[in-house]
Amino acid sequence: MESKGDLRAPVSQTPLIVEKPKDTSAIGGMVSIEINEKKVAVPLGTTILEACKMNGISIPTLCHHDDLCVAGVCRICVVEVEGMRTLQASCAYPITNPMKIKTSSPMVRRARRHIIDLLLSEHYGECYSCFRNGKCELQNLAKEYGVDSYTFGHVEKPKYEVDKSSYSVVRDMSKCVLCKRCVRTCIDLQEVGVLEAVDRGDNTHIGTFLEKPLADVICINCGQCINRCPTAALRANDPSDEIWAAIDDPTKHVIIQTAPSPRAAIGEEFGLGAGHSMTRELNTALKRIGFDKVFDTNFTADLTIIEEGTELILRLYKALVKKESVALPQFTSCSPGWVKFLEHYYPEYIDNLSSAKSPQQMFGALIKTFYAQRAGIDPANIVSVALMPCSAKKFECNRPEMHDSGYKDVDYGLTTREMARMIKEAGINLPEMPKSNFDNPFGEASGAGLIFGATGGVMEAAIRSVVEFVLGKKTEDIFEKANIIPLRGFEGIKYMEIPIGDKVGPVPELLKHLVPNWDWLKGAVLKIAVAHGTANAKKIMDDIKAGGKFSECHFIEFMACPGGCLGGGGQPIPTTPEIRKKRAEAIYAEDESLELRKSHDNPHVVQIYQEFLTEGPCGHLSHELLHTHYLKRGRYIA
Amino acid sequence: MEKTKRKGAVIFSKYSRGEGIKRLLSISREEVLFELRDSKLKGRGGAGFPTATKWNIVAAAISSQKYIICNADEGEPGTFKDRVLLLEYPELVFDGMVIAGYTIGAKHGIVYLRGEYEYILQSLEDYLAKMRNDNLLGKNILGKEGFDFDISIRLGSGAYVCGEETALIESLEGNRGEARNRPPYPVNTGYMGKPTVVNNVETLASVPHIIVKGGEWFKKYGTDRSTGSKLFSVSGDCGRPGVYELPWGTKISELLDLVGARNTKAVQVGGASGTCIPKSQFDRTLAYEDAATGGSIMIFNESRNMLHVLKNFMEFFVEESCGQCTPCRIGNTKLLEGVEMIEKGEFTFNYINQLKELGRTMQVASKCGLGQSSPNSFISILENFKEEIFNGNGGAHGK
Ligand SMILES: Cc1cc2nc3c(=O)[nH]c(=O)nc-3n(C[C@H](O)[C@H](O)[C@H](O)COP(=O)(O)O)c2cc1C
Ligand code: SF4
Ligand code: SF4
Ligand code: SF4
Ligand code: SF4
Ligand code: FES
Secondary structure (H helix, E strand, C coil): CCCCCHHHCCCCCCCCCCCCCCCCHHHHHEEEECCEEEEEECCCCEEEHHHHHHHCCCCCCCCCCCCCCCCCCCCCCCCEECCCCCEHHHHCCCCCCCCCECCCCHHHHHHHHHHHHHHCCCCCHHHHHCCCCCCHHHHHHHHHCCCCCCHHHHHHHCCCCCCCCCEEEEEEEHHHCCCHHHHHHHHHHHCCCCEEEEEEHCCCCEEEEHHHHHHHHHCCCHHHHHHHHHCEEEECCCCCHHHHHHHHCCCCCCEECCCHHHHHHHHHHHHCCCCCHHHHHHHHHHHCCCEEEEEEEEHHHHHHCCCHHHHHHHHHHHHCCCCCCCCCEECCCCCHHHHHHHHHHHHHHHECCCCEEEEHHHHHHHHHHHHHCCCCCCCCEEEEEEEECHHHHHHHHCCCCCCCCCCCCCEEEEHHHHHHHHHHCCCCHHCCCCCCCCCCCCCCHHHHHHHHHHHCCCHHHHHEEEEEEEECHHHHCCCCHHHCHHCCCCCEEEEEEEEEECCCCCCHHHHHCCCCCHHCCCCCEEEEEEEECCCHHHHHHHHHCCCCCCHHHHHEEEEEECCCHHHHCCCCCCHHHHEEEEEHHHHHHHHCCCCCCHHHCCCHHHHHHHHHHCCCCCHHHHHHHHHHCCCCCCCCCC | CCCCCEEECCCCCCCCCHHHHHHCCCCCCCHHHHHHHCCCCCCCCCCCCCHHHHHHHHHHCCCCCCEEEEEECCCCCCCCCCHHHHCCCCHHHHHHHHHHHHHCCCCCCEECCHHHHHHHHHHHHHHHHHHCCCCEEECCCCHHCCCCCCEEEEECCCCCHHHHHHHHHHHHHCCCCCCCCCCCCCCCCCHHHEEEEEEHHHHHHHHHHHHHHHHHHHCCCEEECCEEEEEEEECCCCCCCCEEEEEEEHHHHHHHCCCCCCCCEEECCCCHHHHEEHHHHHCCEEEEEEEEEEEHHEEEECCCCCCHHHHHHHHHHHHHHCCCCCHHHHHHHHHHHHHHHHHHCCCCCHHHHHHHHHHHHHHHCCCCCHHHHHHHHHHHHHHCCCCHHHCCCHHHHCC
């Protein structure tokens, strides 16, 4: 709606007679239409595609995606509308007037068949040698429309070189159908914008800035484009061959840590619906494949909470008591896509990033030091793999600074999809596996670490601990069942205030060497925020830059991927809001089923501070192994 | 440069600079719309949409900003009449824009000028400066309180598709020139998301005459469904190529006589995206209801190889497709390959028929007018010149 001020017409305008709408059935917000001769009423503005879906009529789509704005470019979804000369793309046509729609007329069927034939004619490769075989939207269309030959021929040579420059994303444009989902993902969802259609006509292809390799442009490695690509044109950089080689090498001790999000989603790769957690089945499967140890990344998630929480307390103490200038709000740093986004777009804010490493990298550093010592294994012989929901984790473990153990801390980042393929290759049907536990010495972790997988989870985990540290009360006494509901859900940006009040508790043992008491926090209001998807992150950052409400926050959680890690770029395809919701439910349900739900209660965490990191959180050894630094990349250094 | 060979009775009738704008001092916007509706003027850019309807929608829209855009992209092969208007009759085009601004309530007009016409940019800017000087543009035009309007000129960047109105708007907004989904139409959500009228140069140039002389007068020319007259850009095999103003309803044969065409085999009406009319149909008329055209008339005599003509057109579309939608991006390539197969004599009739079918899909399933009209010449040339193409050029080898 225009604002009131806009209504002032130029003086040259005198009022005009506005033509009345031809049909009054649009009144009341509903329009009556006919689909395949059946009368139905749909809300004004519904697209033809939605209207058909609501009425149980399926229409094929390719460029359409539930997460993205309309493109209307593939034309596979065309339908006939009575009275119109041309067919209409149902995904792009909002219904505002009564109309008669035919979804399967001869003209429509011919057009769809032609479109599939045309796409196949330019599509390089064969399905049997393709990793998307069986999970490809183009293949599905060909199957659905009974394609049994190449009507308009089939290319014999790839048109474009495969770009394998990036640690995270491999681009094979000879398999691209130009649906532009990746472009829309990168621009609209992520506000990065490294991909765009270049050239015209038959030479049109998805390119990068100046056609540079992906590693040399400001891609943040989030892999969201992969998740929305209907074909094999985009995929993650797969290290499974190297991992098999390590498993097969008897001199190597191969360890895998598993993050919560892949566990909540990997069942989808085995035909289960979204929302089935496979944590313990996975433990068994991984052992059977040949991993020597399986550890729970949630252990270092718990550790991250302690380190990052302590860092926050120290920053606040410096700012409020010592009146030193420190960077606030503190930003979480466990999402490597977000970190790279900040390094590129807001390099002046890198001091706001928590120096605490991500759980993956903390674990990497501990495995090749603490664990190697305990187990009496030469760290040179340890191969450390991380099962992650994420393609950016591949980039993260290859950051040159991630060598604090003296070795490459984490050797390989493996995605959920790649893990599923390895399991299948080993002939294992995951859902049928018996359950087993994680290996010691890290054992079982808390539910706080688990919910890291969902947007708002890191913040909720942190608050569960901070509240107990500062107030000396049980989180459950403040938030029912220790569930901090305002931080949950998929709203793009969440904001919350927690008043500290006048009553503070004693400083817990773990922090005694850092702060004398909590009196300085009395009456303060802790302001926190959560954002997921870098487009939302950008909104917060721009607000901070402008000195807005978020600049007064103390702590902000940022996740590069929509939905948080559970929607990560390494997760099973497809991804939709509905699927992400189910994965989140699985994670929160698993958390609630656990006895141990706060990071600082994790006995293994307590133990590691007693036995190894003896100077406590943010102490010297912590800093050496568990903290890191960042790079001011700006827009031109990839 | 082509000379205007024939000055007709409507567009090229007498008109003095600013005359139409002066009329606005005494008539309301409804009266302008009334005359326009009465004249039955239809868009001259190709699609033939009634101009009064377009203007009325934008006039009735409530918005802080509205725009009138003059489409001077003139990219259709074989058209050059807009250039003649801009060079020799800028008063018609610009007065037309001022009248549009007044009527629809736009304060800003934009001319989207074909990149290759950069050489006339300076003369147009000079002309606009003169208009500002004489208060035919600017604030309180001709002293009428609140009658503010100005015009700026933007250069296109050489893509044919940018003449399509929604691609044009994308291009003006600094994006890649690609057609938008419709609806919404520019009249609702146009330039910068605001209600926008996009009109061809010639459409706008017709308006001042209508305002000064009346819709009744305009309707005296042309046919019932195609009123007024039309500028035709005539090129190819004829003695007197150039721009001709003729009333709608003129027969193709009449036009051929007029321009001194002899031994004519075919006339391509409407440029590369138009249809190819063979000798047997030369009694057809140039009109929206018969052989419609945005102005381009290309004449081919008996010496021409129609398959080459077709190949040229198809090469043009393969090059100019914006590459956005499947039917047009890949379809045109397939049609061109088909032409090359015929050329080499390596084809089956079955496959050529499949390509014609594909062409029919492209006509209905492409996203914008480019892909919807690009198969026209493929289909019409292969049908109308079967004999020549399949019996002369390798057709004998067809299986
Ligand atoms: C591919 C394509 C190219 C076009 N090029 C032009 C052009 O160069 N000039 C023009 O006036 N209209 C062109 N049009 C038509 C415009 O989209 C639009 O219909 C016209 O500018 C409307 O003005 P009118 O109503 O005055 O004709 C083109 C359409 C298509 C599909
Ligand atoms: S991308 Fe899809 S259609 Fe193409 S080869 Fe792979 S599975 Fe087949
Ligand atoms: S990985 Fe993320 S940033 Fe990189 S191209 Fe894909 S969507 Fe864009
Ligand atoms: S790379 Fe994938 S998502 Fe991007 S346009 Fe091509 S097919 Fe679509
Ligand atoms: S029809 Fe052609 S020019 Fe038009 S949108 Fe499709 S590809 Fe682009
Ligand atoms: S799904 Fe509608 S045009 Fe692609």
